Amino acid sequence: MMKAFQYDGATIGVKEIPVPEPAAGQVLIAVEAAGLCHSDCTIVNGKGAWVSKTPITLGHEVAGTIVKISPEITDFDIGDRVAIALVSHPLENANWSTTVGLGYDGGYAEFTLAYREHLVKIPTGVSFAQAAVATDSISTAYHAVVAEARVTSSTVVGIIGLGGLGLNGVTIAALSGAQVYGFDINDKKFPDASKSGAIQCFSRLSDASHIKFDVLIDFAGVGSTTTDAISSVKVGGTVVLVGLGAAEMTVSTHTLVTRGVRLYGSIGASLEELHSVLNLIDTRKITPLLEEIPFSTVREGLERLDRNAAIGRLFTCPRRETKPESNSA
Structure with a gap:
């Protein structure tokens, strides 16, 4: 037994x-x-x-x-x-x-x-x-950053949710040479994100409205984080959803379509x-x-x-x- x-x-x-x-x-x-x-x-x-x-x-x-x-x-x-x-x-x-x-x-x-x-x-x-x-935790973040978001050295990327998965996402994106920023409502996670390669961390996407993001990767997935990402990424940018924090979310089709945002789900x-x-x-x-x-x-x-x-x-x-x-x- x-x-x-x-x-x-x-x-x-x-x-x-x-x-x-x-x-x-x-x-x-x-x-x-x-x-x-x-x-x-x-x-x-x-x-x-x-x-x-x-x-x-x-x-x-x-x-x-x-x-x-x-x-x-x-x-x-x-x-x-x-x-x-x-x-x-x-x-x-x-x-x-x-x-x-x-x-x-x-x-x-x-x-x-x-x-x-x-x-x-x-x-x-x-x-x-x-x-x-x-x-x-690491391979899922790797797939999201490399295969779905296609992050390169020229990419400006935001990582939403700085738990185990998100911190790995920061590290992998930084290894690609990208400009990486972190987001989490818990600011106690900011020091580790900075050690992992984040240039700066914020509590909300609205705090980083001056940054033009090519890609936002949502490792939280609580609904509002994804909808905010769709509104905050650059026109024609990419949002990758990994986190399953919410069972459902409401997306503005007008925002998604008129801003030309590419929304991908990523698993494993x-x-x-x-x-x-x-x-x-x-x-x-x-x-x-x-x-x-x-x-x-x-x-x-x-x-x-x-x-x-x-x-x-x-x-x-x-x-x-x-x-x-x-x-x-």
């Missing part, structure tokens, strides 16, 4: 459940680190949106060590350090039923399964915690993009801001995310219950 945080369709809580056995094409992973994602808040608050079954163990940012392996898998071995990729792209081929923490029991547990096609070996210079958050990343992100971490071009929380406090950690009270990315180590410390490794 093992401990796992399961969502039952109404609440999330810790339960004792059997350790799963790998079927054909699967491995069993001892979970060494699991990142906490605001999407899990959306699942809990949205009465099960996204997940394919209940009860389900949540946690889709997962890294660990292979402890069992089905015999037909020959390119991985017991003891390998691996991350579980979400593989959201090409989007038309995405299979959510094989996605950890959404299609089947995930990483808020001592052990979880992974399908061979989702496995990525972790480079030597990347920690389990870094690899876990790389699967979503490809396997190749995850490899690129892991290489950036391995070469120290990206060092994600992380905070470890005890496994017993996963529910409280998600509540912190929901209140916009977390700085950087929260993660937990389900196989230990020692008092953790904040760190960037």
Whole structure:
């Protein structure tokens, strides 16, 4: 038996459940680190949106060590350090039923399964915690900045929402040589955004009306942030929506059409993009801001995310219950 945080369709809580056995094409992973994602808040608050079954163990940012392996898998071995990729792209081929923490029991547990096609070996210079958050928090930001927003050295870009995802967006945009500005209602996040490469940070888009933005990337997605972005980006500019803070929003078709704004939704990343992100971490071009929380406090950690009270990315180590410390490794 093992401990796992399961969502039952109404609440999330810790339960004792059997350790799963790998079927054909699967491995069993001892979970060494699991990142906490605001999407899990959306699942809990949205009465099960996204997940394919209940009860389900949540946690889709997962890294660990292979402890069992089905015999037909020959390119991985017991003891390998691996991350579980979400593989959201090409989007038309995405299979959510094989996605950890959404299609089947995930990483808020001592052990979880992974399908061979989702496995990525972790480079030597990347920690389990870094690899876990790389699967979503960093690779999702990478895809939004590079593939959807197409940020380059000549781009003036605003990053809305400076949580774990947004801070990674700032870093990646700055690595591209862009002029990067940050936005968040919590000004305690400004120093870390500045360290990540933001030229200046603001509480509201209206405070930066003197700046001509080519691109605004909304990692908050609370409705008003997106509509404000559509009004604030330059004529003919691009708005990329990543955050799922609001289930719905109202957009002025007049503003969208007459200003010629391109509005894109962005989710996840490809396997190749995850490899690129892991290489950036391995070469120290990206060092994600992380905070470890005890496994017993996963529910409280998600509540912190929901209140916009977390700085950087929260993660937990389900196989230990020692008092953790904040760190960037």
